[in-house]
Amino acid sequence: MHFMRTRLQKEDFSEPKGIPNDPRKRAKYMAIVEAALAAFSEYGYHDCPVSKIARKANVADGTIYLYFANKEEVLISVFQEKINRLITDIEELTEDCTNSWEKIEVLVRYHMTTLGNDRVLANFLQIQLRQSSSNIRIGIAAPLKKFYGLIEGFVLKGQKEGVIDSAINANIARKLIFGCFDEVISCWVLSRRQYDVTERIDDVLYILGRALVVDLENR
Numbered sequence: 001m002h003f004m005r006t007r008l009q010k011e012d013f014s015e016p017k018g019i020p021n022d023p024r025k026r027a028k029y030m031a032i033v034e035a036a037l038a039a040f041s042e043y044g045y046h047d048c049p050v051s052k053i054a055r056k057a058n059v060a061d062g063t064i065y066l067y068f069a070n071k072e073e074v075l076i077s078v079f080q081e082k083i084n085r086l087i088t089d090i091e092e093l094t095e096d097c098t099n100s101w102e103k104i105e106v107l108v109r110y111h112m113t114t115l116g117n118d119r120v121l122a123n124f125l126q127i128q129l130r131q132s133s134s135n136i137r138i139g140i141a142a143p144l145k146k147f148y149g150l151i152e153g154f155v156l157k158g159q160k161e162g163v164i165d166s167a168i169n170a171n172i173a174r175k176l177i178f179g180c181f182d183e184v185i186s187c188w189v190l191s192r193r194q195y196d197v198t199e200r201i202d203d204v205l206y207i208l209g210r211a212l213v214v215d216l217e218n219r
Contacts, residue, residue, distance in 0.1 A: 020067070029067050032057045033081050036074045041123040045075060076139035079129060082121060083143045086111065087150060100158030101213050107151065108181050108208070109201055115185050116198040126186045151177050155212070164212050173212055180204050 020026050035057035039048050050071055054061045068074045090110055094103040115122040129140065152174040158164030164173070181204050188197035 028059070028063070030081075032059065032064060032067060032074070033078050036078050037082070037124055038120055040075065040078070040128045041120045045071075045128045050074075072133065072136055072139070075129070075136055078124065079140045080143050082125065083140075083147055086114065087143070087147055089114075090150065094154075099161055099163045100154045101163045101209070103154045104151070104158070104177060104208070104212075105205055107154065108177070108205055112181050112185060112201050112204070113198050116188070116196065119189070122185055122189050126182070126189045148174055148178065158212075163214060165214050168212060176211060177208055180208060 020029055032053065036053045039053045039056050042048075043052060048071075050064050051061050053071075053074065054064050057064075064074070068077065090107050093110060094106050097103045097106060115125065129136075152170050155164055155168075155170045155173045155177070159166045159168075159170065184200050184204055185197060188195070188200075
């Protein structure tokens with residue numbers, strides 16, 4: 001029974017778990033996911049009991065446990081839903097790009113714009129998710145690895161196309177790309193100043209282009 005589970009196994013969250021196929025149940029599941037996103041961002045993961053999630057989802061506390069084993073599983077499911085949505089959107093948006101540097105540009109713009117226009121999601125991904133236990137790190141590993149793989153795949157293909165400098169280690173390039181926009185977004189979330197983080201997108205792409213692209217001036 002869900003109530004009896006006290007620990008998470010490594011394989012539990014390699015893919016989204018417990019997602020119902022029935023449309024009505026799926027809608028309830030997603031309502032809980034969205035409520036949890038808002039609750040974790042508002043109260044912080046550690047200070048957010050399941051009751052606060054239930055209240056925001058307009059369901060009874062016990063309903064949460066029909067879909068999730070515990071609060072850790074809720075957090076993991078929120079991450080899986082959101083990161084998989086980002087990956088799917090980026091894959092669709094980059095289908096018609098003429099080269100892999102354009103794909104990287106689209107990825108950076110879309111990621112930074114999405115989070116820049118949704119501070120709740122940005123707070124969750126940049127802050128709340130990083131105050132987590134080893135079980136949660138295991139749970140989010142698969143979709144995060146997929147996101148990293150998407151970036152690194154663009155780099156590798158760009159090197160084959162002659163667009164990205166082939167002398168650069170693709171794994172290091174991926175870390176540079178992710179680390180650059182990730183740090184800019186984190187600073188924005190934590191800052192007391194009010195500013196539009198999407199105005200930093202061109203700066204991020206300029207730096208990345210100078211670091212990675214072959215013959216950038218003629219592209």
